[in-house]
Amino acid sequence: MSTCKRCGAEFACGMTDLYGDEPCWCTQIPALPRSAYVGPDTGEGNPSCFCPQCLRTLVATQQKSATDGQ
Numbered sequence: 258m259s260t261c262k263r264c265g266a267e268f269a270c271g272m273t274d275l276y277g278d279e280p281c282w283c284t285q286i287p288a289l290p291r292s293a294y295v296g297p298d299t300g301e302g303n304p305s306c307f308c309p310q311c312l313r314t315l316v317a318t319q320q321k322s323a324t325d326g327q
């Protein structure tokens with residue numbers, strides 16, 4: 258199991274917790290820039306996956322901020 262750095266939830270990630278032939282659920286979600294994985298919310302160093310709920314939230318936030326900047 259992996260632990261979400263944002264909310265502490267435990268989840269399985271195909272990158273670290275091998276599913277066998279199953280692709281990781283995170284392949285269904287657009288990738289975040291690396292900068293999203295470090296910072297006040299997540300701490301420095303050791304970038305790691307977020308749980309499905311947080312990853313969707315972060316992707317939505319990234320997309321919103323990108324749209325607002327135009």
Ligand SMILES: [Zn+2]
Pocket residue numbers: 261262263264265266307308309310311312
């Ligand atoms: Zn989370």
